Amino acid sequence: MTADPQRSKALAVIREGRLTLLHVACRQVAHEVDEVIARVQSSRQGGPAYAVDLAGMQWSCTCRAGRGCPHIVAVRLVTGGDVP
């Protein structure tokens, strides 16, 4: 597998149990997720939790990295939003 730092961090988020899915819905197309609300705990002890959501085909995260951050990558991996 190629070394993709965002993906490696995303996998760590999942493995370490730092990702919580609060809401997932497939409204428009069956089996295609189009609404997600999730929370990702920072890897730092006592660090902040980031809110990740998908709405209107746009992913967003409250961390400073913004779009393309490992938190969004992790949530896309577990919700199937990563499938082309």
Ligand SMILES: [Zn+2]
């Ligand atoms: Zn983020």
